[in-house]
Amino acid sequence: MSLMPFASSRPLSIGVELELQLLNCNDYDLISSAPDMLRRIARQTHHGEIKPEMTRSMIEINTSVQHEYAALVEELHSLRNTVADAGRFLNIAVAGGGTHPFQHWSEQKIFDAPRFHYLSDLYGYLAKQFTIFGQHVHIGCPGPDEALHLLHMLSRYVPHFIALSASSPFVQGHDTGFASARLNSVFSFPLSGRAPFVLHWEDFERFFSKMTGTGVVESMKDFYWDIRPKPEFGTIEVRVCDTPLTVEIAAAIACYIQAMARYIMVERPGEPQEDDYLVYTFNRFQACRFGLEGVFIDPRTHERRSLREDIADMLLRIADHAAELQAGEAMAQIREILATGNGASWLRQTYAHEHNLSDVVQQQAKLWMNG
Amino acid sequence: MTLSAYLPTWPLSISPALWLALALVIAVLVGEGLVRYLRLPRIVGYVGIGLLLGPAGLNLIPELPAAEWRLLVDLALGILLFELGSKVNLRWLKANPWIAGTSLLEAAATFFAVFGLLLWFDVAHVTAAVVATIAIATSPAIVVRTVTESRARGQVTERLLLMTALNCIYAIICHKLAVAFMHGEAGTGLIHTVLQPLYLIGGSALLGWLFGIAFNSIHRHLGRHEETFSFLLFGMIAIATIVASTLKLSPMLILLAAGLIVRYQRQRPRAFLPHFGSAGAVLVVLMFTANGLAANLDGLRDSMLLVLLLILVRTIAKLLPVLMLAKYSGISLQQALALGIALVPMSSLTLLLTLDTAAAFPAFASGLGLVLMSCIVILELAGPILVQMALRGAGETLEEKT
Numbered sequence: 038m039s040l041m042p043f044a045s046s047r048p049l050s051i052g053v054e055l056e057l058q059l060l061n062c063n064d065y066d067l068i069s070s071a072p073d074m075l076r077r078i079a080r081q082t083h084h085g086e087i088k089p090e091m092t093r094s095m096i097e098i099n100t101s102v103q104h105e106y107a108a109l110v111e112e113l114h115s116l117r118n119t120v121a122d123a124g125r126f127l128n129i130a131v132a133g134g135g136t137h138p139f140q141h142w143s144e145q146k147i148f149d150a151p152r153f154h155y156l157s158d159l160y161g162y163l164a165k166q167f168t169i170f171g172q173h174v175h176i177g178c179p180g181p182d183e184a185l186h187l188l189h190m191l192s193r194y195v196p197h198f199i200a201l202s203a204s205s206p207f208v209q210g211h212d213t214g215f216a217s218a219r220l221n222s223v224f225s226f227p228l229s230g231r232a233p234f235v236l237h238w239e240d241f242e243r244f245f246s247k248m249t250g251t252g253v254v255e256s257m258k259d260f261y262w263d264i265r266p267k268p269e270f271g272t273i274e275v276r277v278c279d280t281p282l283t284v285e286i287a288a289a290i291a292c293y294i295q296a297m298a299r300y301i302m303v304e305r306p307g308e309p310q311e312d313d314y315l316v317y318t319f320n321r322f323q324a325c326r327f328g329l330e331g332v333f334i335d336p337r338t339h340e341r342r343s344l345r346e347d348i349a350d351m352l353l354r355i356a357d358h359a360a361e362l363q364a365g366e367a368m369a370q371i372r373e374i375l376a377t378g379n380g381a382s383w384l385r386q387t388y389a390h391e392h393n394l395s396d397v398v399q400q401q402a403k404l405w406m407n408g
Numbered sequence: 409m410t411l412s413a414y415l416p417t418w419p420l421s422i423s424p425a426l427w428l429a430l431a432l433v434i435a436v437l438v439g440e441g442l443v444r445y446l447r448l449p450r451i452v453g454y455v456g457i458g459l460l461l462g463p464a465g466l467n468l469i470p471e472l473p474a475a476e477w478r479l480l481v482d483l484a485l486g487i488l489l490f491e492l493g494s495k496v497n498l499r500w501l502k503a504n505p506w507i508a509g510t511s512l513l514e515a516a517a518t519f520f521a522v523f524g525l526l527l528w529f530d531v532a533h534v535t536a537a538v539v540a541t542i543a544i545a546t547s548p549a550i551v552v553r554t555v556t557e558s559r560a561r562g563q564v565t566e567r568l569l570l571m572t573a574l575n576c577i578y579a580i581i582c583h584k585l586a587v588a589f590m591h592g593e594a595g596t597g598l599i600h601t602v603l604q605p606l607y608l609i610g611g612s613a614l615l616g617w618l619f620g621i622a623f624n625s626i627h628r629h630l631g632r633h634e635e636t637f638s639f640l641l642f643g644m645i646a647i648a649t650i651v652a653s654t655l656k657l658s659p660m661l662i663l664l665a666a667g668l669i670v671r672y673q674r675q676r677p678r679a680f681l682p683h684f685g686s687a688g689a690v691l692v693v694l695m696f697t698a699n700g701l702a703a704n705l706d707g708l709r710d711s712m713l714l715v716l717l718l719i720l721v722r723t724i725a726k727l728l729p730v731l732m733l734a735k736y737s738g739i740s741l742q743q744a745l746a747l748g749i750a751l752v753p754m755s756s757l758t759l760l761l762t763l764d765t766a767a768a769f770p771a772f773a774s775g776l777g778l779v780l781m782s783c784i785v786i787l788e789l790a791g792p793i794l795v796q797m798a799l800r801g802a803g804e805t806l807e808e809k810t
Contacts, residue, residue, distance in 0.1 A: 061561055061566075063495060063497075069561075069804075070563065073563050073738065073739070076738070077738050125503040126504045126738055127563060127738055128566055144806055146803070
């Protein structure tokens with residue numbers, strides 16, 4: 038199968054996908070109720086899209102194509118209300134966060150659809166361990182080469198997105214010490230990591246047909262890269278974020294990425310280089326492990342600073358672009374995360390207060406459902 | 409010194425408790441066999457062995473003396489009712505009133521279907537009404553036990569627990585009202601017909617409320633250590649049961665109400681150990697075996713048609729409303745079918761209501777009481793299998809592969 042041509046999309050348009058956790062209201066463990074939720078939601082008209090995911094305790098909400106923060110957050114609110122109302126009707130709680138703190142992966146049930154069964158057969162227990170919850174952000178690109186340029190320029194900032202959204206410190210009942218433990222599950226997939234360093238679409242097509250020729254992949258969906266092109270939408274898709282604890286934070290992070298993309302497209306601050314990736318996995322690990330306190334090494338200057346500092350610096354640099362995109366409120370949210378901490382620190386504080394992971398998940402669901 | 413000083417005298421005098429203990433050991437072994445080789449629920453073994461070895465079967469083991477049997481069932485059923493209540497979220501009824509509607513319709517349909525059937529069999533109105541109220545209840549013991557054993561969770565499971573708790577409440581209250589009318593017919597004054605159920609409902613609700621409050625405050629201070637807490641709870645359930653009998657209130661209503669209040673009041677989730685620890689679990693197993701020993705199938709011999717029709721009519725009356733309102737209450741027809749079938753079991757609670765009625769009215773004991781007892785035996789054996797099938801069919805069980 039050859040790669041489909043890169044569709045055109047309005048530059049800097051954005052779309053957000055959020056994977057959400059479905060919980061029972063007795064002990065707040067995951068519950069395999071996606072079919073019940075989807076049946077209930079199908080009876081109503083709603084914005085965007087609401088879809089099943091790999092296991093039956095997950096559900097995904099997608100916004101339509103948006104251009105700025107206010108409309109994006111409004112659509113996310115309406116999607117959230119649709120899902121939360123269906124949840125209340127069925128006695129199911131819904132929450133954000135990158136992992137469920139104490140679920141047993143072996144108890145998850147694969148959603149009944151051919152693709153999910155295929156993945157489950159291929160990946161075995163990895164598929165069930167993939168009961169993790171991420172935010173994906175699409176950024177519209179004017180053309181395929183521009184998309185690859187943006188992809189490799191944004192790679193430098195992947196640790197920003199991880200640290201800001203990180204909300205998965207607990208796994209299988211324990212504090213992992215990571216801010217985002219969710220990404221550790223993603224890294225175990227053979228085709229995870231970063232996209233190959235090619236800057237022209239013909240080269241990318243050549244890479245893709247070589248890969249399909251080996252029989253390892255069939256479509257773009259088989260690559261679990263941190264950022265990947267999505268030719269049918271004409272976008273690149275940033276896939277490293279945990280689902281944040283509220284839709285407001287999700288929208289703010291999407292607009293932070295959007296403003297950064299505008300900065301890259303308009304100011305053209307240098308060209309991407311293969312050597313930018315020398316520090317890539319180190320920086321990404323620091324962001325997963327330590328969140329905003331993680332160390333960030335600049336690939337060009339080799340300067341070391343904390344991620345918090347690097348993000349604060351970036352906020353200043355993209356301020357004009359954010360203003361142009363009407364994203365002032367979103368940038369204020371990002372500054373607040375820098376000041377008060379990300380989802381992972383909220384979850385740890387709540388645990389220190391409640392001493393019980395069920396109670397933490399209950400608070401987490403309340404936060405997400407009521408905003 | 410003679411031999412008789414240290415050897416037992418012949419014939420041996422054996423305490424009835426030994427027979428129960430023996431039955432327990434066999435029943436548990438058979439229960440494990442059923443799970444391992446036939447994937448059937450363990451309770452079938454517990455009840456089945458009691459039935460097979462007891463007076464209704466091979467008559468190898470005598471029935472427990474009535475007082476001991478009653479104490480055992482009161483305690484074990486109390487644990488299960490409290491457990492049921494504490495698993496049920498009453499606030500859900502507000503968010504989804506269709507479930508409340510389904511529950512009321514299901515209970516009303518059961519009452520009128522059974523009432524109509526009995527009138528057709530020329531049973532007196534009042535007696536027919538008493539039996540019809542008893543038929544409303546789904547067995548909390550079988551439902552809680554089977555859900556625990558199959559580790560089921562999901563829409564069908566949660567609705568089953570909620571609707572069982574509700575129909576038990578309807579059954580206990582309506583039964584008292586019907587019995588009060590029966591008393592009225594037997595010549596007691598109107599004042600007692602009204603006052604007795606009022607005392608019962610008000611008193612039980614008050615005691616249940618006090619129990620729930622006490623439970624929550626003790627749990628707040630002792631809840632960290634699950635085991636200590638289980639012992640305490642166990643004692644509290646015994647106290648509530650005995651106080652209730654002393655005050656002539658319904659222990660069943662009190663403990664169910666207490667469980668509901670505990671869940672309603674605490675906004676925080678809390679998972680208790682199944683049956684609040686292993687002591688509770690042992691009592692539950694003993695209860696099922698003792699129920700088997702106390703089984704009475706005379707009704708099946710004398711009026712088999714009525715027994716079978718009663719089971720059939722009751723099953724349809726429970727199934728149809730659930731199917732009819734499925735779409736509105738947010739479940740699929742397949743789930744509704746599972747839920748309707750899972751509502752069929754009868755066991756200890758029905759048995760206690762039947763025996764209480766029989767104790768007050770000797771004519772009932774030798775007539776319709778026997779019919780009900782036969783229904784109970786059949787639905788106590790088939791019930792766990794039906795619930796397990798239903799929950800499995802709905803894809804909500806999580807059984808270990810053995």
